[in-house]
Amino acid sequence: MFDATKCSGYGRCAEICPSVFEIDEFGYAKVLGDGTVPAADETKATQAVAECPEKAISLVA
Template sequence: MRVIPTTLKVAVDATKCDGYGICFDVCPSVFTSDEWGYASTVGDGTVPEEDHDKAIRAISLCPEQAIREIT
């Protein structure tokens, strides 16, 4: 059976982020911090396939629920 890869994209809502840093600690290939310590995505938020689990974990661990999947 052939598995068709899915694309996962994420976005950070800057108005909700309080700069805890959990997301870029868990998944640094997708999330980074600005000069004030608030999260943003690397590039356009596309998650490499090998990091899907880490990105989903970062979403679930965000205390402010500032990260969401883009569909």
């Protein structure tokens, strides 16, 4: 899940897991597609969640 109200636009998520996150034209994160994490990128997605300084993203099983 992504809580846009918490995102401060550091861009760590998109750096770490670009298959799931990108930075929009205003410098904030957005989730690509429906946010489904490709199986091969689960480790990267987990790392992106861990490194988000605002705790704006989380994984949902």
